[in-house]
Amino acid sequence: GENVEQHPSTLSVQEGDSAVIKCTYSDSASNYFPWYKQELGKGPQLIIDIRSNVGEKKDQRIAVTLNKTAKHFSLHITETQPEDSAVYFCAASILNSGYALNFGKGTSLLVTP
Amino acid sequence: EAGVTQSPTHLIKTRGQQATLRCSPISGHTSVYWYQQALGLGLQFLLWYDEGEERNRGNFPPRFSGRQFPNYSSELNVNALELEDSALYLCASSFRGWGETQYFGPGTRLLVL
Numbered sequence: 001g002e003n004v005e006q007h008p009s010t011l012s013v014q015e016g017d018s019a020v021i022k023c024t025y026s027d028s029a030s031n032y033f034p035w036y037k038q039e040l041g042k043g044p045q046l047i048i049d050i051r052s053n054v055g056e057k058k059d060q061r062i063a064v065t066l067n068k069t070a071k072h073f074s075l076h077i078t079e080t081q082p083e084d085s086a087v088y089f090c091a092a093s094i095l096n097s098g099y100a101l102n103f104g105k106g107t108s109l110l111v112t113p
Numbered sequence: 114e115a116g117v118t119q120s121p122t123h124l125i126k127t128r129g130q131q132a133t134l135r136c137s138p139i140s141g142h143t144s145v146y147w148y149q150q151a152l153g154l155g156l157q158f159l160l161w162y163d164e165g166e167e168r169n170r171g172n173f174p175p176r177f178s179g180r181q182f183p184n185y186s187s188e189l190n191v192n193a194l195e196l197e198d199s200a201l202y203l204c205a206s207s208f209r210g211w212g213e214t215q216y217f218g219p220g221t222r223l224l225v226l
Contacts, residue, residue, distance in 0.1 A: 034214070034215075036217070041219070042219055043117070043203050043205075043217035043218050043219045043220050044156070044203070044217045045217065046214055046215070046216065049214065089155065089156065091156075100146075100158035100161070100169065100171060101146075101156075101158065101215065102158075103155045103156040103157075104155060105153070105154070105155040106155055
């Protein structure tokens with residue numbers, strides 16, 4: 001089955017700096033890669049996703065890049081703010097296959113003022 | 114528009130008992146997914162229901178079961194509770210099956226003593 005590895009497990013940055021979280025996946029058939037943000041006491045919230053027919057997607061301060069050859073994808077947050085502090089999860093799956101979202105173990109991001 | 118709701122927010126049971134967790138999807142969503150988020154293990158897929166039928170299940174024993182009602186709400190039942198069942202149980206919904214964005218509820222925190 002699909003195995004998703006996520007690094008780093010913790011990340012501390014200063015406000016205004018950029019943060020990068022990286023994930024690798026094992027199943028070359030995976031073609032859907034969402035990123036979720038989970039704040040304390042809340043459920044995960046989708047922040048951005050990418051499908052394998054594109055290599056990069058941006059939404060304001062957040063961007064995701066995908067390298068299908070190397071089987072890795074990354075989340076980039078620019079101009080970080082204290083409210084970006086949360087746990088971020090990457091996931092991978094195969095669209096319309098009936099297979100589950102396979103999640104990485106999460107990255108705890110702390111943005112210090 | 115109301116998001117995914119789950120009840121109860123917290124549940125305390127003793128080993129061997131049964132737990133019932135409930136989920137109401139976003140209006141118009143027909144698919145409900147259940148995930149277990151145990152400490153240090155990330156999110157693990159449990160069950161997927163769509164149009165009242167169980168469509169897929171993760172690598173969990175049969176004592177984890179559930180159902181989906183005609184109004185698309187769902188129940189997760191855990192029988193013969195074990196200490197390691199203590200976790201946050203998350204419900205997500207989507208408009209259709211896999212391939213659609215999953216939106217998560219706040220979760221039910223189950224503690225087994």
